[in-house]
Structure formats: structure tokens, C-alpha cells
Amino acid sequence: MIYIGLVVLKSQEDLDPHHVGSRGLASAPEPRHPPKNIAIVGAGIGGTSAAYFLRQEFGPGVKIDVYESGTVGGRLATEAIDGRDYETGGSIIHPLNLHMKQFVDKLGLSIRAEVPSKMGIFNGKELTFEESDWFIVNFLRMMWNHGFNPLRMHMWVEGLLDKFMRIYQYQQFSYSFSTVERMLHAMNGDEFLALLNQTLEEAMLAHGFSQTFINEIVTPISRVNYGQSVRLHAFVGAIALAGAESGQWAVDGGNKRVCSGLLYHSKAELIPARVSNIALKTRPSKSGTITNFYELNYVGDSGSAHSLYDIVVLATPLHLGLSDISFSGFSPALSSHFPGHYHQTVSTLVHGRLNVSFLDAKRKASDFFVSEISTTDGEKLGISSLSCLDPVHITPGYTRPPASQTAVWKVFSPEPLTEEQLKTLFISREHVSEKRWLAYPSTKHQSVKLRPSSSITASITSVLSSGRRQQWR
Secondary structure, three states, X not given: OOOOOEEEEOOHHHOOOOXXXXXXXXXXXXXXXXXXXEEEEOOOHHHHHHHHHHHHHHHHHOEEEEEOOOOOOOOOOEEEEOOEEEEOOOOOEOOOOHHHHHHHHHHOOOEOOOOOOOEEEEOOOOEEEXXXXXXHHHHHHHHHHHOOHHHHHHHHHHHHHHHHOHHHHHHHOOEEEOOHHHHHHHHHHHHHHXXXXXXXXXXXXXXXXXXXXXXXHHHHHHHHHHOOOOOOEHHHHHHHHHOOOOOXXXXXXXXXXXXXXHHHHOOOEEEOEEEEEXXXXXXXXXOOOEEEEEEEEEEEOOEEEEEEEOEEEEOOOOOOOOOOOEEEOOOOOOOOOOOOOEEEEEEEEEEEEEOHHHHOXXXXXXXXXXXXXXXXXXXXXXXXXXXXXXXXXXXXXXXXXXXXXOEEEEEEEOOOOOHHXXXXXXXXXXXXXXXXXXXXXXXXXXXXXXXXXXXXXXXXXXXXXXXXXXXXX
């Protein structure tokens, strides 16, 4: 799942410290003066969607600048291999993602054609599960091995998603929340908050799921979606399970096209620069009151510069080694780096021939049709998943190459693959590329309690749910 939590810095006269589940600026009976200048730091799906919504909110009179030191799209990215583009980052969108559906329709984009795939689970020695071409066969296999656990898991996740969908109703009526906890409580009372303070394993055992089912089915899902075991906290774990549901889709030509389209549609100015500091400043107004504004310092191709803004939206991770933005003039002082750290997932794209004998010693490569392989905690090679990729645009007549031929494979691992690991997985390699993603907070082996927001207002302006195989497949 992709969550977009946007930290918004606004003038203090527009802020209410007791702003809990109340109407936002758009629907206030006596609206403040609209801002003239807005800065957004980050041009991923969070930043570009913020630019789109802010343009809708304030109209053509406001100037919107989007700062990005890398490429537009952030963790929605592609790479060209042998004349075709392949997803390296967020690649699959959940069917209940209403915002992304709206974006695709608004921007005139289309959904990528689907190519049938088969999933398998590998424990380090053999495939413990392999999908059949027939639904009834898969259903009976699951029933034989795990009873009603798969069906109960589907119902449990669907129930959570039904409550999660309430966020769209709050957004429709311009509600906002001063803390993440209050937002989650509004959607589902104490149940969502309870999921933040127990592991996925604990939550599922409490709901009566068997340990065998958790080890053999749930763990591979959490590993491919979040690179972590079932000891990650239960809210994130439930998101991982939602990502394993059917009906996932992708944008034809690459999901990053949504970001570039939103940026264009918002008529925001893209500034290719790295933001280094944000300083809170004050100035007297004509009425004699003191007005707050923000000085944004950045470094671009032409050197260092700064600009002044009424609102700054931070759509970039504020953790050590990621954004490295310092803050000045705030009381109490704001830390340059938020607590915690991000979990690393290394995405390695290999254009080569798979070593089928490593996965199934008895199978010929010509008879191997599994295209998505998840792993259990017992897998010793050090990979989370292995999948055969299709290009971002499916041409008429395209078929996925069989394992006996050269194809593009994506390997997820917590660390960069060694030469020995690559030799184990592939008979031959024509191209190897590596992308290290700090994709999501590390939450394994501990319960996680979200911290209340500081003196700045943490405003969840949009929550986009996308999933399946960690929407990174």
C-alpha cells in the first residue's frame, strides 16, 4: 500500500491546535485570505497529487512550486532494458484506490493490459505451493492444507478495507485531523489503533488463524510486500494482505505517468533543486498584526537560492540520509530527522535465463511456468521474492517468455545481491541493474506507536491505497 502523509507548514493564524476531525479551510464559514505562494518538496505521487488538489482548492491565482532533486515520480520509476521499459518501484494499484482511478480518468491515461501469471511459494529447498490454471484446484488445495483460514483471511481484510474506505468520505467534506491516531480512530474506532500496537502474527493468532497458515501463506505475503516477517505491526501487515487480493491494475506506459500528468495538469513549476533549510519568518501586516511566512533555501544547478512561501508541503521522507532538511526559527525546535528508520528493499532487474533447477530440481525449464515466487522465513539465499516482469506497455500479441528463454526478472532482497547469489539464481545474464529503495518504515520485531504531531500541523491530505506484491512487483 502507498500512504501519502503530507506535513503542511502553514501560517499560525490559520491553525487551530484543537483541530480534530473538523472541516478544513475550504468549507470554513469565514475563509482566510487564500495563499499566494505554495511550495511542495518532492515530486512523487504525494507531491504531485498535492499540487493537483491545491490547484483545485485555490484556483489559478496561487503560484505552486514543486522542488525535486531527482526524477518526477519518486518511487514510481521505470528502467529501459533491451528497448522496453519495466517498473522498478511501485507497480501495482489496488482496485479500491479511488484517487488513482480519478487521476487516470482525468489525465486520459489507460489501464495496462493484463498478462496471466502463476504464483509459487519457495522455502529455500522446494516450491511448497504452486498455483494451478484452474481456480477450483487452487481453492481445494488451500482448503486441504489450511481449512477455512484463506477464506477467513479474505473476510478479515475486506472488513478492514471497508472501514478504511471511510477516509474518502472525510476527504469529500474537507475534514482534516491533527494527528494520525485521530484519523485512524475516526475511520474505525479503537480497532485500527489496536493494530498499531501488536504484530501481525499476534493479531492473526488472536483472530483464530493457525500458526501453520501464518508461516506458510501470510509470511511470504508480508515478505514480498514489505520485506519483513509477520512480526511487523498488524496495521501494515493487514495492508500487505490487501495487496495480495485480486483485481490489481497498473497504468499503461508506467505508473509514473500519473505523477508527470498531475504535475502538468496542476500548472505547477518544477524546480530541479535540493531543499536544504526551511526557516519560519515573521513580518508585520498592514493591519499591524504579525504574519508568519516560510523561507525555503535550496541548491540547484545555478547554485544556492531561496524563496518565500505562505505554505510549504513536505512530501518527502524526513529521515536520516533521505531528505536532510534542517528547520530554523520554530518553537519548539523541529528536528532535522524524524525518529526511526526506513527498511531497505533492493530491486535487482536481471535480463537473463533463470536457473530453474535451484527452485525445482526435478523440473525442466520448458515445463516451468511460475512467474511470481514469494519466499518463507526459511529461505536461506537472502531474497524476498522473484518475479518475471512484463513491460509497462503490452503490445498486441505479446506473451511472457518461458523460463527456458531469456526474460527480465526482478529480485527483491534486503541487501544488494552478490555475484554468488546471482550465479545461483541465473544460468546466464545479459543485463543487471540495481535500485536501492528505502521504501517504507522498518517495523519488524516490534510494536509501533505513532507519535503525535509537533508544533507543525500533520495534515493527511490524501491517503492513496495501492497494493499487491507490495505494489512493487
